[in-house]
Amino acid sequence: MSIKGKAWVFGENINTDQIFPKRYFKPVYDPGEMATHLMEGADEEFPRKVGDGDIIVGGNNFGCGSSREEAPGAMTEAGVAAVMAPSFGRIFLRNSINLGLPAVYVTDIDQHVSTGDEVELDLEAGVVRNLSTGYETTFQPINPELMKLMEAGGLVEYTRQVLSEKNV
Incomplete structure (x- = not known):
């Protein structure tokens, strides 16, 4: 699975309240x-600037803070295709995977990509390229089982597919 898009770079320690502020929590959300x-x-201004297929690049500890499925959920609703950072908040990472949003550890990526750069990730090969500057580096490829989950669109859709295949 390869993803190409415009990069949006954010700093270190961006927490889940910055990603999706608590004041907007509701029991049920309208799509989008x-x-x-x-x-x-x-x-x-970010919600008005981000587009389908864009990629968020975070600094260290991206997605730290409280467990908030809405944080990666808002990303998928906005059309964000992937998130890269040197490190993630553990719960943010798991929530991203469960929602089918690729989140990959890439050492010092925030030092080699600027907002507006065109970047490409090959999730299976573990390669990221900054097409605007020529910078290229590697990361740990996504586990094939997790790749199936992401290709299905997340844990819920993956589970539906598996149950359907088994006629359950």
């Missing part, structure tokens, strides 16, 4: 509503 508040705590 979450996207209108994505990254608002870090850049108020």
Whole structure:
């Protein structure tokens, strides 16, 4: 699975409240509503600038803070195709995977990509390229079993597929 898109770079320790502020929590969301508040705590204009297929590049400890499935959920609603960072908050990483949003550890990627750069990730080969500068580096490829989950669109869709195949 290869992903190509425009990069949006954020700093270190971007927490889940900056990604999706708590004041917007609701029991049920209208499709797309979450996207209108994505990254608002870090850049108020971001929801109007981000586009389908874009890639978020974070600094160390991206997605730290409270367990908030809405954080990666808002990303998928906004059309974000992947997230890269040198390190992630553990719960953010798991929530991203469960929602089918590729989140990959890439050492010092925030030092080699600028907002607006065109980047390409090959999730199975473990290669990221900054097409704007020529920079290329590797990362640990996504486990084939997790890749199936992401290709299905997340844990819920993957489970539906598996149960359907087994006629359950």
